[in-house]
Amino acid sequence: MVQAPTRSTRQRQAVAELLAERTEFRNAQQIHAELRERGEKVGLATVYRNLGLLVQLGQVDMLQGADGEALYRQCGQRQHHHHHLVCRQCGKAVEVADPDLEQWARKLAVQHGFSEVSHTLELFGLCAECSRAAQAGDD
Amino acid sequence: MVQAPTRSTRQRQAVAELLAERTEFRNAQQIHAELRERGEKVGLATVYRNLGLLVQLGQVDMLQGADGEALYRQCGQRQHHHHHLVCRQCGKAVEVADPDLEQWARKLAVQHGFSEVSHTLELFGLCAECSRAAQAGDD
DNA sequence: CTTTTTGCAAATCTTTTGCACTCTA
DNA sequence: TAGAGTGCAAAAGATTTGCAAAAAG
Numbered sequence: 001m002v003q004a005p006t007r008s009t010r011q012r013q014a015v016a017e018l019l020a021e022r023t024e025f026r027n028a029q030q031i032h033a034e035l036r037e038r039g040e041k042v043g044l045a046t047v048y049r050n051l052g053l054l055v056q057l058g059q060v061d062m063l064q065g066a067d068g069e070a071l072y073r074q075c076g077q078r079q080h081h082h083h084h085l086v087c088r089q090c091g092k093a094v095e096v097a098d099p100d101l102e103q104w105a106r107k108l109a110v111q112h113g114f115s116e117v118s119h120t121l122e123l124f125g126l127c128a129e130c131s132r133a134a135q136a137g138d139d
Numbered sequence: 140m141v142q143a144p145t146r147s148t149r150q151r152q153a154v155a156e157l158l159a160e161r162t163e164f165r166n167a168q169q170i171h172a173e174l175r176e177r178g179e180k181v182g183l184a185t186v187y188r189n190l191g192l193l194v195q196l197g198q199v200d201m202l203q204g205a206d207g208e209a210l211y212r213q214c215g216q217r218q219h220h221h222h223h224l225v226c227r228q229c230g231k232a233v234e235v236a237d238p239d240l241e242q243w244a245r246k247l248a249v250q251h252g253f254s255e256v257s258h259t260l261e262l263f264g265l266c267a268e269c270s271r272a273a274q275a276g277d278d
Numbered sequence: 279c280t281t282t283t284t285g286c287a288a289a290t291c292t293t294t295t296g297c298a299c300t301c302t303a
Numbered sequence: 304t305a306g307a308g309t310g311c312a313a314a315a316g317a318t319t320t321g322c323a324a325a326a327a328g
Binding site: 069112113116117127 | 203207226227235238240244247248251252253254255260261262263265266270
């Protein structure tokens with residue numbers, strides 16, 4: 001079982017608030033930097049600790065970016081298992097429903113004698129905005 | 140375009156051979172250790188360099204394990220995009236076909252204005268053997 | 279010989295930890 | 304005031320990189 005933090009601190013709130021505002025996936029360092037820019041005095045370790053906490057509480061979604069670093073975001077759908085279509089460039093993300101992978105996975109598992117199956121599925125792409133920006137600027 | 144290595148070296152062959160033999164996903168360090176055990180004199184950096192090379196050439200599949208480390212394996216299906224059902228414990232893996240994610244992903248992408256979509260999908264579980272072992276020993 | 283590869287150690291990078299100190303309840 | 308929570312710097316891991324020496328063609 002996951003136990004909720006017992007105390008409310010300025011730092012914890014700051015992290016939670018930041019996540020509540022932005023809908024993009026971002027890594028711990030970006031979040032830390034953004035908090036600093038706002039004048040919040042928070043240590044990087046604390047950001048990591050609180051992000052981990054929020055993830056455990058199911059209040060924040062975490063996924064592994066292409067580079068292997070963890071990306072965080074607060075999602076609307078807290079209950080159901082869902083996936084994301086994430087912009088490689090800016091981190092903007094759309095929550096998408098699970099295309100009955102659940103069943104498919106379970107069936108495959110049985111077929112091959114596997115148990116306790118879980119799956120990871122993420123879609124990466126370029127969002128309209130970034131795509132436009134790319135055409136204009138570089139390339 | 141990816142360019143093939145120009146020279147064949149003992150170390151490169153050793154890495155390729157090891158991958159050709161085993162069907163489990165394993166990380167670079169494990170591969171390095173295994174080569175050493177066999178008496179092969181190879182540096183860790185070289186293992187990393189060659190694994191990266193093999194991945195670029197499409198001869199080896201790489202995926203991010205749960206802990207974020209890269210796992211490597213040589214797959215039978217070199218052509219088609221496919222996924223894996225991997226044992227969390229021993230790394231044993233089964234190649235599974237893509238459950239028309241391709242289309243689903245493309246459709247979603249269009250709907251949300253995303254382009255150049257790619258996806259990652261991996262199934263993790265406990266293989267029959269490891270499951271048995273777990274029941275017997277620990278737990 | 280020329281150029282690719284290697285080995286090793288040092289450098290990166292992300293994330294975690296130890297520990298004394300600071301707040302919350 | 305007790306103990307959760309924090310900051311900072313050090314530690315841990317995984318992977319990369321610089322560079323001189325070794326090997327391939």
